[in-house]
Amino acid sequence: xxxxxxxxxxxxxxxxxxxxxxxxxxxxxxxxxxxxxxxxxxxxxxxxxxxxxxxxxxxxxxxxxxxxxxxxxxxxxxxxxxxxxxxxxxxxxxxxxxxxxxxxxxxxxxxxxxxxxxxxxxxxxxxxxxxxxxxxxxxxxxxxxxxxxxxxxxxxxxxxxxxxxxxxxxxxxxxxxxxxxxxxxxxxxxxxxxxxxxxxxxxxxxxxxxxxxxxxxxxxxxxxxxxxxxxxxxxxxxxxxxxxxxxxxxxxxxxxxxxxxxxxxxxxxxxxxxxxxxxxxxxxxxxxxxxxxxxxxxxxxxxxxxxxx
Amino acid sequence: xxxxxxxxxxxxxxxxxxxxxxxxxxxxxxxxxxxxxxxxxxxxxxxxxxxxxxxxxxxxxxxxxxxxxxxxxxxxxxxxxxxxxxxxxxxxxxxxxxxxxxxxxxxxxxxxxxxxxxxxxxxxxxxxxxxxxxxxxxxxxxxxxxxxxxxxxxxxxxxxxxxxxxxxxxxxxxxxxxxxxxxxxxxxxxxxxxxxxxxxxxxxxxxxxxxxxxxxxxxxxxxxxxxxxxxxxxxxxxxxxxxxxxxxxxxxxxxxxxxxxxxxxxxxxxxxxxxxxxxxxxxxxxxxxxxxxxxxxxxxxxxxxxxxxxxxxxxxxxxxxxxxxxxxxxxxxxxxxxxxxxxxxxxxxxxxxxxxxxxxxxxxxxx
Numbered sequence: 001x002x003x004x005x006x007x008x009x010x011x012x013x014x015x016x017x018x019x020x021x022x023x024x025x026x027x028x029x030x031x032x033x034x035x036x037x038x039x040x041x042x043x044x045x046x047x048x049x050x051x052x053x054x055x056x057x058x059x060x061x062x063x064x065x066x067x068x069x070x071x072x073x074x075x076x077x078x079x080x081x082x083x084x085x086x087x088x089x090x091x092x093x094x095x096x097x098x099x100x101x102x103x104x105x106x107x108x109x110x111x112x113x114x115x116x117x118x119x120x121x122x123x124x125x126x127x128x129x130x131x132x133x134x135x136x137x138x139x140x141x142x143x144x145x146x147x148x149x150x151x152x153x154x155x156x157x158x159x160x161x162x163x164x165x166x167x168x169x170x171x172x173x174x175x176x177x178x179x180x181x182x183x184x185x186x187x188x189x190x191x192x193x194x195x196x197x198x199x200x201x202x203x204x205x206x207x208x209x210x211x212x213x214x215x216x217x218x219x220x221x222x223x224x225x226x227x228x229x230x231x232x233x234x235x236x237x238x239x240x241x242x243x244x245x246x247x248x249x250x251x252x253x254x255x256x257x258x259x260x261x262x263x264x265x266x267x268x269x270x271x272x273x274x275x276x277x278x279x280x281x282x283x284x285x286x287x288x289x290x291x292x293x294x295x296x297x298x299x300x301x302x303x304x305x306x307x308x309x
Numbered sequence: 310x311x312x313x314x315x316x317x318x319x320x321x322x323x324x325x326x327x328x329x330x331x332x333x334x335x336x337x338x339x340x341x342x343x344x345x346x347x348x349x350x351x352x353x354x355x356x357x358x359x360x361x362x363x364x365x366x367x368x369x370x371x372x373x374x375x376x377x378x379x380x381x382x383x384x385x386x387x388x389x390x391x392x393x394x395x396x397x398x399x400x401x402x403x404x405x406x407x408x409x410x411x412x413x414x415x416x417x418x419x420x421x422x423x424x425x426x427x428x429x430x431x432x433x434x435x436x437x438x439x440x441x442x443x444x445x446x447x448x449x450x451x452x453x454x455x456x457x458x459x460x461x462x463x464x465x466x467x468x469x470x471x472x473x474x475x476x477x478x479x480x481x482x483x484x485x486x487x488x489x490x491x492x493x494x495x496x497x498x499x500x501x502x503x504x505x506x507x508x509x510x511x512x513x514x515x516x517x518x519x520x521x522x523x524x525x526x527x528x529x530x531x532x533x534x535x536x537x538x539x540x541x542x543x544x545x546x547x548x549x550x551x552x553x554x555x556x557x558x559x560x561x562x563x564x565x566x567x568x569x570x571x572x573x574x575x576x577x578x579x580x581x582x583x584x585x586x587x588x589x590x591x592x593x594x595x596x597x598x599x600x601x602x603x604x605x606x607x608x609x610x611x612x613x614x615x616x617x618x619x620x621x622x623x624x625x626x627x628x629x630x631x632x633x634x635x636x637x638x639x640x641x642x643x644x645x646x647x648x649x650x651x652x653x654x655x656x657x658x659x660x661x662x663x664x665x666x667x668x669x670x671x672x673x674x675x676x
């Protein structure tokens with residue numbers, strides 16, 4: 001009798017141990033990294049939230065009283081806010097269009113043609129992507145767009161025309177060109193590898209079906225590229241929403257707000273006007289906008305990515 | 310009507326000659342199979358006919374019209390690829406109508422042609438699916454359907470069954486044979502599988518190293534191979550080859566003494582054959598049998614046997630070390646390691662001279 005109860009107790013203990021072993025230790029072992037990642041996200045977000053609700057101007061230390069949503073209303077009604085949003089949208093869309101259309105065309109041309117030095121041309125086409133944004137923007141500012149020392153100015157003078165101060169007269173367009181110059185190679189890289197994976201026999205079958213090069217490009221190559229194009233759009237959108245160095249080194253967001261995007265506007269609040277509270281509010285608004293963009297993107301092209309081909 | 314003529318067709322890639330002068334005529338409604346070992350140029354030859362490769366020299370004529378320089382689309386040929394090459398993002402219907410849509414055909418007419426082809430191939434319930442939702446056999450049928458709707462003069466098939474599993478391959482082989490009967494079409498078919506060649510073809514073209522070794526009906530090739538290569542390539546298990554020397558010749562035949570130790574009188578003869586010439590004797594497994602007591606025979610040692618139920622293929626070694634295969638009764642006990650006496654039926658033997666060319670039967674040559 002006693003042995004039986006002892007056995008039962010033993011059995012219960014084993015069961016408990018098995019239960020603990022199967023669920024608890026795994027959770028226990030990953031918890032440090034989960035906690036770390038959580039802190040990594042929560043602390044900055046929490047601090048930004050807190051700063052956005054108080055008066056926090058570095059020029060007036062100590063006057064950190066709670067002001068509610070005042071920072072948000074100031075940021076939203078700031079004279080730079082609407083131009084900032086508009087410029088961000090124009091910048092992102094223009095660069096996306098240039099890099100996707102240009103990337104598809106360049107990749108298709110590279111694939112279709114066969115010439116000596118194709119490998120070198122490929123590397124050269126991709127190299128702008130490896131140049132730091134700051135350096136690229138400075139090169140454009142001083143060596144290309146500059147009204148005195150720029151190549152374009154020399155070209156204009158060669159034809160007897162008055163050189164144009166690109167960054168002053170067409171600030172946003174100039175920045176779009178600089179950013180597109182940096183992101184076009186990324187699109188070319190992705191689309192070129194995708195185009196190389198296109199099935200040769202499909203193209204031959206299309207040739208037998210009477211499709212010319214144009215029809216093959218439209219009916220076979222473009223659909224084949226739809227997924228890598230979606231990837232390019234997603235990744236570039238994420239990075240283009242936060243373009244900063246190119247604006248900082250060239251136009252400083254000006255003249256006026258002509259080339260100020262959201263990221264530059266927030267920087268302007270925090271470190272030029274020393275208004276940390278308002279900059280925090282702007283940062284949170286930027287997070288909301290980025291999320292809206294993400295939702296739209298996933299709705300539009302996410303299906304393309306998860307759809308197994 | 311569709312007849313295709315190849316005249317001294319040659320093709321080289323960067324100095325390497327792949328097709329070394331092919332002359333061939335394909336008649337209307339024929340099912341021609343190009344067969345040969347891998348790398349023999351059979352696929353290249355098909356691609357030359359399709360226009361996917363440029364010809365180095367020679368001419369291709371379709372119904373008397375020279376199409377050597379005509380673009381693939383304007384040749385009136387349709388091709389079925391080994392990987393099917395279906396357009397992945399188009400439905401089955403769109404895949405099949407693609408060529409007609411590009412040509413700008415009447416919508417209702419295109420629809421009717423696609424529906425007809427789908428009915429023949431039993432694809433009607435699958436018309437709105439994408440290729441990735443189909444099985445291998447179904448994809449194969451779509452690829453064939455894409456060819457049918459164009460109503461081409463000649464169908465070209467590039468190893469169409471080699472991506473299918475064994476059971477499906479047998480089934481599709483039958484379907485292709487039936488399709489050929491139904492459509493009354495001219496077809497050219499490339500394969501490395503001699504079973505497909507034997508079962509499907511009206512005319513088999515055996516290729517080796519960029520040249521035609523022999524052209525003929527399947528049975529003609531099987532029973533009267535023109536040379537050692539064709540003799541060894543067609544037939545499973547392979548024909549056995551025994552080396553020997555001619556020991557006597559007259560107009561009615563010759564006598565051969567084999568290295569394996571047998572004197573054999575054969576009904577083969579030719580003017581060029583002399584005493585002392587090295588020759589090769591070929592014999593198929595089904596023409597070898599165990600010698601009855603007292604009958605002179607070839608002494609061999611039995612190696613492993615493969616028992617298939619209906620037959621037993623017994624692999625044996627002659628005393629000269631040359632391997633032979635014998636087809637024996639299915640219920641035979643395993644004779645591994647035993648000494649056997651084999652009887653060679655002289656009328657079934659093939660004789661090849663030193664160049665590997667067949668020496669014909671004396672009587673048949675005279676007749």
